Amino acid sequence: MNKTLFLLDMKCLKKTIIVGSSILSLIIIAIWLFVYFTSKDVSADTFHVDYQYILVKVLSPIAIFMSVYIGRYVYSKYHSFQINESIYTTELSKRVHFITHILSAVFAVAIVNTMTTFTIISISLLFNAFTLRLLLIQLCFLIGLLSAVFIGQMLIVVMKTSGSSTWILSIPLVTYVYNTISEIVKGLDSRIIVILNRIFKYIDFLSFFSIDLQATSISRMATINFFHMMILFVVSTILLMSSFTIFRRKELI
Amino acid sequence: MIEIINLTKYYNQNVGCKNINFKVEAGEKIGFIGPNGSGKTTLIRLLMGLLVPTDGTARIMSKTISDNDFHKIFSDVSYLSNAPIKMNDFYVADVIETFRKLKNSSTEYVDYLIKYFEVETKKLMEDLSYGNIKKISILIALMNKPKLLILDEPTSGLDPLMQNRFFTEIKKLSKNGMTVFFSSHILSEIEDFCHRIIFIREGTIVLDTPLSKLKERTHKIISIRNHDSVIDVNGLSLVEKQLAKEIYHFNGKMPDLLETLIKRKVKDFTIEDASLSDMVEMYYEKGAS
Numbered sequence: 001m002n003k004t005l006f007l008l009d010m011k012c013l014k015k016t017i018i019v020g021s022s023i024l025s026l027i028i029i030a031i032w033l034f035v036y037f038t039s040k041d042v043s044a045d046t047f048h049v050d051y052q053y054i055l056v057k058v059l060s061p062i063a064i065f066m067s068v069y070i071g072r073y074v075y076s077k078y079h080s081f082q083i084n085e086s087i088y089t090t091e092l093s094k095r096v097h098f099i100t101h102i103l104s105a106v107f108a109v110a111i112v113n114t115m116t117t118f119t120i121i122s123i124s125l126l127f128n129a130f131t132l133r134l135l136l137i138q139l140c141f142l143i144g145l146l147s148a149v150f151i152g153q154m155l156i157v158v159m160k161t162s163g164s165s166t167w168i169l170s171i172p173l174v175t176y177v178y179n180t181i182s183e184i185v186k187g188l189d190s191r192i193i194v195i196l197n198r199i200f201k202y203i204d205f206l207s208f209f210s211i212d213l214q215a216t217s218i219s220r221m222a223t224i225n226f227f228h229m230m231i232l233f234v235v236s237t238i239l240l241m242s243s244f245t246i247f248r249r250k251e252l253i
Numbered sequence: 254m255i256e257i258i259n260l261t262k263y264y265n266q267n268v269g270c271k272n273i274n275f276k277v278e279a280g281e282k283i284g285f286i287g288p289n290g291s292g293k294t295t296l297i298r299l300l301m302g303l304l305v306p307t308d309g310t311a312r313i314m315s316k317t318i319s320d321n322d323f324h325k326i327f328s329d330v331s332y333l334s335n336a337p338i339k340m341n342d343f344y345v346a347d348v349i350e351t352f353r354k355l356k357n358s359s360t361e362y363v364d365y366l367i368k369y370f371e372v373e374t375k376k377l378m379e380d381l382s383y384g385n386i387k388k389i390s391i392l393i394a395l396m397n398k399p400k401l402l403i404l405d406e407p408t409s410g411l412d413p414l415m416q417n418r419f420f421t422e423i424k425k426l427s428k429n430g431m432t433v434f435f436s437s438h439i440l441s442e443i444e445d446f447c448h449r450i451i452f453i454r455e456g457t458i459v460l461d462t463p464l465s466k467l468k469e470r471t472h473k474i475i476s477i478r479n480h481d482s483v484i485d486v487n488g489l490s491l492v493e494k495q496l497a498k499e500i501y502h503f504n505g506k507m508p509d510l511l512e513t514l515i516k517r518k519v520k521d522f523t524i525e526d527a528s529l530s531d532m533v534e535m536y537y538e539k540g541a542s
Contacts, residue, residue, distance in 0.1 A: 004354040011343070085334035086393060089301050090355040093324045253303050 001100045002092055009104030012077050013070065017108050020066040021115035024059055028119050031058070032127075045218060047129035051120055052137055052222040053211050059116075060144075060206045061179075064172040067145040067205070070108050071152025072168050074101045079253075088252045098157075098244050105149045113142040140208065140224050143233050148172070148205040150236040157243040157250070175204040205232060254279045254401055254432045255300065259309035262295055269295035270456040273309070277434060279400070282427060284447030284464070285436040292456040293436045294335065297405050300434075301332050313401065328357070331399035335406040337386040338393075341379035345389060348378060349396075358396035366392045369418060384410040391419060398426060403434045408442060420446060444529040464529075471527045472502040475510070478521040486513045502527075 031054055035042060042050075078084050088097070117138040124130040155168045178200045201207045208229040215221045255277035262269035270292035277283055287293045298304040300311050302318040310317055314326045340348050349372070353363050367374060370388045378386065387410045394402065402423065408416045420442065427433055437443055443450070450467055452460040460467070475489070477499045488505020503510055503524075514522060 002355075004351055008351050011347075080339065082334075082336045082339045085298075085301070085303060085332065085336065086338065086352065086390070087355070088303060089327055089330070089332045090352075091324055091327045091357070092355065093322075249305060251304050253298060 001103055002096050005087075005092065005097065005100045006104055006107075009074055009101060010107070013073065013104065013108045016066065016070060016073070017111050020062075020070075021112040023062060024112065024116045025119040027058060027062075028054070028116065028123065032123050042127040042129060044127075044129040044131065046221075047124055047127065048131055048133040048137060049211075049218060049222040051124075051134060052209055053213070055137065055141060056206065056209050056211050060204075060209075061172065061176040063112075063141070063145055064148050064175065064205050065169065066112065067109055067148035068152035068169060068172050070105050071149040071154075072156045072165055074104065074153075075156045076165050084253050094248050095244070098247055102150075102153065102240065105153055106146060109145045109149050110142065113138060113145060116141075137209075137224070140226075140229055141206070143229055144206040144208065147232045147236040150240040151205070154236070154240040154243045157240075157247050171203060175200060179204060201228075202232065202235075205236075208232065254281070254314065255434065256312040257296075257300075257310070258312075260296070260299060260306055260311050261308040262292075262299055262304060263307045268292075268456040269304075270299070270453070273453075273458055275451060275458065275461055277432060279432055280427075280430050281449060282433045282447045283435060284443035284450045285434060285453065286438075286440065286443065286450060287453035291453045293453055294405055295456075296453065297332070297403055297434075297436060300403065301330075328397070329400040330403070331356075331394045331397060331401070332403045333390055333394035333405060333407050335409070337383060337410075338378070338390055339386075341377070343378050344374070345372060345376055345378060345381070346374035348389060349374065349392065352393045353396060356393075356397040358398075362398065363392070363396050366395060366422075369422065370415065382410075384412060384415070387411055388415060395422060395426070398429075399431065401432045401434070402426070405436045406438065407435070408437070408439060416442070440529040450529070467532055468526045471532050472504045473507075474525045474527055474531075475501040475503050476523045476525075477501070477514075477519055480517070480519050480521070482517055484513060484517055484519070486510050 028051075032042075078087055117135070120134055120138070121130060124134055151171070152168055156165050159165055178196070182197065182200070208225040210223050210225065212221055212223075255275075257273050257275050260273040261271050273296060285293055285296075295304065299306050299318075300313060302323055305318065313330060316323050316326050338348065349363065349367070352358075353360070366372075370392055372388055372392060373381070373385065378389075381389075387407075391407060391411075394404070394407075408419060411419065423431070423433060424446070433446070435443060435447055444464070447464060449463050450460065451458060477484070479497050480499075484501075486503075486505060486509055489501050489503045489510065491499060492502050493500040
């Protein structure tokens with residue numbers, strides 16, 4: 001990793017980190033302020049279920065969009081800066097470029113995740129509802145976001161830098177739209193719907209969180225499919241690492 | 254320093270450059286000339302490893318783009334792109350400092366260049382004019398005192414004072430053995446600075462020669478004033494007739510011309526080398542013969 005390049009990446013990402021973590025934290029605060037002022041009960045037993053529900057239904061579209069954006073940003077940013085030619089004609093190897101950009105994106109997402117973790121833990125402490133389950137949710141949330149970052153980064157790496165890469169951002173949007181309409185088509189037992197469900201299950205980077213408010217016990221209301229999560233993370237990591245072979249031979253302008 | 258063997262680049266079906274071959278030795282100053290779209294920037298980008306060749310080899314300091322340690326050449330090689338840096342949200346000082354660290358350059362020399370080119374470091378990049386951004390690009394290219402400097406349209410947008418300073422600085426660096434590969438449309442600066450000219454047209458090299466030999470091979474320009482009679486010498490052709498002045502191109506033996514001028518009692522005449530611009534025009538329009 002190169003420290004100077006990392007700091008340059010972080011300067012480029014500064015606004016996204018500030019805006020992203022502020023929006024996510026403010027949403028969390030606003031929801032619990034609403035809960036507090038409408039005198040709804042906040043129970044320590046169900047606090048993590050409430051949070052996971054908010055995470056899946058409200059935060060996830062924003063967080064995934066932001067993560068894919070962060071993953072995509074650096075190569076396209078350097079292209080729009082017109083510094084590709086200057087930055088790739090320095091003594092840094094392509095391996096250093098590649099690793100530095102991955103670490104920058106990971107660090108950026110980790111900051112956003114830390115901010116939301118800080119917010120939800122503060123709120124849970126205020127309501128005397130803190131459980132370790134919240135930390136587990138946040139850790140899984142981070143892994144989901146990293147998968148999104150890796151896929152965003154892999155896609156921009158395999159593409160030509162000068163080409164348009166905005167379409168990459170349509171992945172979280174399509175996922176979000178499908179998630180919305182999937183509730184409607186849930187009852188349909190069509191073969192196509194079943195296949196689509198399976199595809200989108202792996203494109204939606206937080207689909208390992210599931211919520212079933214009609215479940216008979218609290219432990220079944222909010223579940224995390226760790227196997228699914230690990231597959232998502234491992235596959236996205238392998239795809240990103242494999243893209244280095246393309247990056248090594250890639251035309252950089 | 255540079256060795257190019259059968260270098261070819263296609264953009265889909267379009268030729269970027271084709272079968273390019275030349276060598277550049279250490280300390281040479283090469284003027285690289287060609288019309289728009291002739292393949293100058295493509296060739297430079299291939300040299301820098303920014304583009305991948307369709308065929309052939311570009312070797313810089315004995316390394317090719319396919320070598321794992323190709324990036325190491327950039328401790329001794331600098332490249333000035335013709336595209337201005339657009340880091341609009343950044344302060345000039347931050348941009349310079351970032352590149353200073355990336356290029357392991359000395360603070361003293363960078364500070365000297367900042368003062369020399371009168372760079373305003375406290376401004377945002379977006380507040381700078383094109384010429385001022387160009388000065389920063391030049392500063393970044395020169396900051397590591399390279400052994401090989403590759404310049405693509407370096408002076409476009411610079412005012413005459415800064416152009417002069419730029420040439421003074423690269424002349425100073427080239428006295429220490431720096432090799433310069435200089436692509437430009439401004440032929441007068443190439444004529445002043447370079448020893449060897451490479452013409453590229455439609456992606457192929459049409460001429461590669463020392464400037465002095467090119468001057469020997471091309472015509473002289475003869476201007477004759479206040480003389481009425483027709484002068485007829487082998488190799489002399491009238492190109493322009495003004496009120497009291499006739500301009501000829503001469504491509505024959507000089508003693509014959511001088512003898513004829515004396516015989517005809519021509520008193521007011523000048524003999525000049527054709528300018529690089531005339532020579533380039535010839536090659537652009539007619540091609541190499």
